[in-house]
Amino acid sequence: MKLLAMIGRTCLGAAETVGGITIVFARILRAMFPPRFDRDETWLNLYKVGVKSYPIVIMTAMFTGAIMVIQSGQYVKQTGATGLLGWGAGYAVLAEIGPVLIGLMFSGRVGANNTAELGTMKVTEQLDALRALAIDPINHLVVPRFLSMMVMLLLLTALGDLFALIGGALTSELILEVDYRVFFHGVFEGHLLDEYFTGLCKAASFGASISVISCFYGLNVSGGATGVGRAVNQCVVTSAIGIFVWDYLITYLAN
Amino acid sequence: MKRRESQETVPYGEIDTTAILDRKPLGDVVLEVHGLTHWFGDVCVLDGVDLTMREGEVVGLIGPGGVGKSVFVKLCCGLLVPDAGEIHILGKDLLALDDKERQELRTRVGLVFQNYALFDFMTVGDNVAFPMRQRGQASEAEIAAKVQERLSEVDLPKVQHLMPNELSGGMKKRVGLARANINDPEFIFFDDPTAGLDPVTSSKIFNLVRRTQEQRNSTCLVISHDIDRMRPVCDRYVLLYDARVRFQGTEQDAMASSDPIVHEFFRAGMVGRA
Numbered sequence: 266m267k268l269l270a271m272i273g274r275t276c277l278g279a280a281e282t283v284g285g286i287t288i289v290f291a292r293i294l295r296a297m298f299p300p301r302f303d304r305d306e307t308w309l310n311l312y313k314v315g316v317k318s319y320p321i322v323i324m325t326a327m328f329t330g331a332i333m334v335i336q337s338g339q340y341v342k343q344t345g346a347t348g349l350l351g352w353g354a355g356y357a358v359l360a361e362i363g364p365v366l367i368g369l370m371f372s373g374r375v376g377a378n379n380t381a382e383l384g385t386m387k388v389t390e391q392l393d394a395l396r397a398l399a400i401d402p403i404n405h406l407v408v409p410r411f412l413s414m415m416v417m418l419l420l421l422t423a424l425g426d427l428f429a430l431i432g433g434a435l436t437s438e439l440i441l442e443v444d445y446r447v448f449f450h451g452v453f454e455g456h457l458l459d460e461y462f463t464g465l466c467k468a469a470s471f472g473a474s475i476s477v478i479s480c481f482y483g484l485n486v487s488g489g490a491t492g493v494g495r496a497v498n499q500c501v502v503t504s505a506i507g508i509f510v511w512d513y514l515i516t517y518l519a520n
Numbered sequence: 521m522k523r524r525e526s527q528e529t530v531p532y533g534e535i536d537t538t539a540i541l542d543r544k545p546l547g548d549v550v551l552e553v554h555g556l557t558h559w560f561g562d563v564c565v566l567d568g569v570d571l572t573m574r575e576g577e578v579v580g581l582i583g584p585g586g587v588g589k590s591v592f593v594k595l596c597c598g599l600l601v602p603d604a605g606e607i608h609i610l611g612k613d614l615l616a617l618d619d620k621e622r623q624e625l626r627t628r629v630g631l632v633f634q635n636y637a638l639f640d641f642m643t644v645g646d647n648v649a650f651p652m653r654q655r656g657q658a659s660e661a662e663i664a665a666k667v668q669e670r671l672s673e674v675d676l677p678k679v680q681h682l683m684p685n686e687l688s689g690g691m692k693k694r695v696g697l698a699r700a701n702i703n704d705p706e707f708i709f710f711d712d713p714t715a716g717l718d719p720v721t722s723s724k725i726f727n728l729v730r731r732t733q734e735q736r737n738s739t740c741l742v743i744s745h746d747i748d749r750m751r752p753v754c755d756r757y758v759l760l761y762d763a764r765v766r767f768q769g770t771e772q773d774a775m776a777s778s779d780p781i782v783h784e785f786f787r788a789g790m791v792g793r794a
């Protein structure tokens with residue numbers, strides 16, 4: 266009986282969260298058509314999200330590319346199929362590992378920050394103050410964050426892809442002693458354009474889902490500093506789940 | 521505070537409107553609240569509260585801590601949605617407005633928050649300028665002049681470039697006051713504007729309330745525990761007690777009332793809740 270009640274409660278909670286996230290998303294869409302959001306705030310957020318995140322994205326990407334090469338290195342060395350090195354690393358990174366890892370970094374870095382910011386504004390009544398001053402927090406705060414997170418995760422993933430390949434090439438040159446030209450030849454001959462675009466598509470949807478989820482948790486904080494902490498925690502967990510669900514869906518559709 | 525079971529009528533609450541109307545000419549009704557009821561979970565904070573205010577009137581809303589004064593004000597600004605009741609403000613039925621109309625109405629209503637609610641990511645100057653800038657009807661030069669004027673009114677002419685966390689509690693309060701005032705609202709709610717201020721500044725703030733009212737004929741609802749300093753400002757008082765309006769009227773009415781709780785409030789200031 267207790268177990269049943271627990272399962273019921275969990276399902277209800279999940280349904281409530283999904284419902285709440287959907288409502289936030291619907292309100293964002295409504296504010297975008299026709300566009301009523303704050304332009305200055307959007308520029309500021311694009312800058313904040315992009316510029317602050319690129320070092321960590323570049324680092325993640327380079328390591329990812331390098332690890333892919335090391336993973337396949339043993340096999341390539343044994344068989345001498347060095348042409349496969351670039352293709353293998355490129356395939357894994359562009360379509361799958363790159364967007365997912367960068368998305369997870371991004372949710373921990375930008376999504377959590379966003380929830381904390383909005384949550385603090387909520388508990389200190391700054392959101393109420395905005396509304397009292399005739400400014401809709403959705404137009405002023407949420408839509409700019411949504412747009413900038415979506416656009417920036419897309420751009421950062423494109424950038425990350427590049428650095429992942431560079432990381433892979435460097436590793437193959439330095440550790441496996443495979444010429445970097447051979448590596449890039451493998452990448453370009455592999456016809457990975459489809460994978461590249463699938464990856465970017467994933468990045469954009471990850472960006473959208475991270476921003477909606479983080480805004481939802483931020484706007485719904487209750488109960489002071491502990492409430493903000495809890496919301497940040499839930500945001501990171503739910504964002505990760507969102508990333509994997511989208512990843513699954515898009516991979517399924519693309520194949 | 522649980523909902524009261526008995527629906528006993530409170531005999532102390534009659535408003536002597538003639539006395540008020542005699543004192544100075546008042547305009548149209550600008551706030552009409554009827555049967556306002558609000559619950560938090562299973563706690564009834566407001567239980568059928570009625571209030572009518574006329575243009576140019578300054579009403580003091582008093583009551584013990586935690587009785588629901590701030591909740592009342594937030595309901596009147598549309599920041600909370602009541603469980604029952606009607607709110608007509610500046611001729612609009614607040615609960616029937618769509619988003620755009622509510623937005624429009626809010627540009628005509630000012631609110632000073634009890635705990636400041638300053639935007640901590642902008643400077644004090646930007647905080648005060650924000651509502652005006654967002655309206656987009658004034659040039660930067662006009663905005664700067666108005667910000668300077670409003671900040672001087674609250675005795676803070678030199679803090680524009682500071683961030684809110686560099687101010688004391690009382691200074692934040694006054695910045696909140698300047699911000700609420702910048703768009704010359706027709707109706708202003710002051711939620712405890714003098715909490716944490718020294719006596720001299722408190723008096724200045726109440727004078728400012730009076731002056732604002734006189735210059736622009738705006739209507740003000742002032743929440744405060746400082747009945748002594750409210751005296752020269754308020755035309756009439758409303759005492760919230762136990763989720764209801766316990767008393768409405770002038771100080772003379774309060775003194776003439778036979779309700780011991782009303783007496784206690786006006787004689788000794790605050791009483792703790794039993």
Ligand SMILES: Nc1ncnc2c1ncn2[C@@H]1O[C@H](COP(=O)(O)OP(=O)(O)OP(=O)(O)O)[C@@H](O)[C@H]1O
Binds near residue numbers: 565586588589634
């Ligand atoms: N968000 C909320 N959730 C649950 N209960 C709340 C909430 N906000 C206020 N309350 C409750 O409503 C009651 C009234 O609160 P309110 O802030 O209006 O008091 P107040 O009259 O303004 O007190 P004070 O004079 O101390 O400012 C309190 O008992 C409080 O516990």
Ligand SMILES: [Mg+2]
Binds near residue numbers: 589
């Ligand atoms: Mg209060």
